[in-house]
Amino acid sequence: MKVLRVLSLILFVAFTSRSAAQTAGTPVKHLLIIGEEKGYRHEAVSHAMATIERLGREAGLWTTTIRTDTEALTKKKLEFNAKNLNDFDAVLFYTGGDLEMNDEQKTALLSFVHDDGKGFIGVHSATITFTNWPEYGEMIGGYFDEHPWFTFDAPIVVEDPSFPGMQQWPRSFVLKDEIYQIKDFSRDKVRVLMRLDASKLDLHNPRVHRKDLDFAVAWAKMYGKGRVYYSTLGHVEENWDDPRMQKMYVEAIKWAMGLVDADVTPRPLANSSGNPHKDSAGKDPLSSRPGMPQ
Secondary structure (H helix, E strand, O other): OHHHHHHHHHHHHHHHHHHHHHHHHOOOEEEEEEOOEOOOOOOOHHHHHHHHHHHHHHHOOEEEEEEOOOOOOOOOOOOOOOOOHHHOOEEEEOOEEOOOOOHHHHHHHHHHHHOOOOEEEEEHHHHHEOOOOHHHHHHHOOEEOOOOOOEEEEEEEEOOOOOOOOOOOOOEEEEEEEOOOEEOOOOOOOEEEEEEOHHHOOOOOOOOOOOOOOOEEEEEEEEOOEEEEEEOOOOOHHHHHOHHHHHHHHHHHHHHOOOOOOOOOOOOOEOOOOOEOOOOOOOOHHHHOOOOOO
């Protein structure tokens, strides 16, 4: 019994020392999650927010405040002990529709990212949020423009396997999820991390609007001094239990908070050999494929 007690004490001290060292070396960040939707309600929102909170706590990297309202999206002092944007390092939106935010709040959110150098992470329906607020669209990188195939076995290509949270995915794979088609989106302004494989899609679908066949699944970009990440993945509740997607969003949050760095220089669409989709005449050979929307 005495030997067991000694061993237990040694293990406890070793574990405590390691935890203390990790804490001392990595200051804990603070994440604000907004899970408010005006319009379609996604069943996955609650599980997504709970999963992100748990992952941050288990990693010891961030604490999470979960809100289903927008009160905290301000730089004004709030009553009692309520937190505002000054208390956070990043904001995550799993939202939809026009949230209840006044002009001061909208200015504060943009300034939080653009001027203060903080992070913004958009999940799935974040691109169907504030569709009449152009500055928000500029920040996040684009807006929802239909989901032509609804929830389906999406053929996904990883464009940037070096970006944090991309390494655990195969270079090409299939995942059942709802993939948004994005408008007001340009590769001149974002670094695409994942896209759909257009050669495996039904392009006769009348909801397909993009003539360039560029269906981004995830991207990262700078917005002023701040970091912005978006992925359309997350509609299917069960996907939040997939370790690959959990790691993707953990690493995205870490990058948005400045805990890790990555190259987010915009670059053109590349083919399977890694070269831009251009032929000798400088045209995109995909534009002549059968089924290409005209």
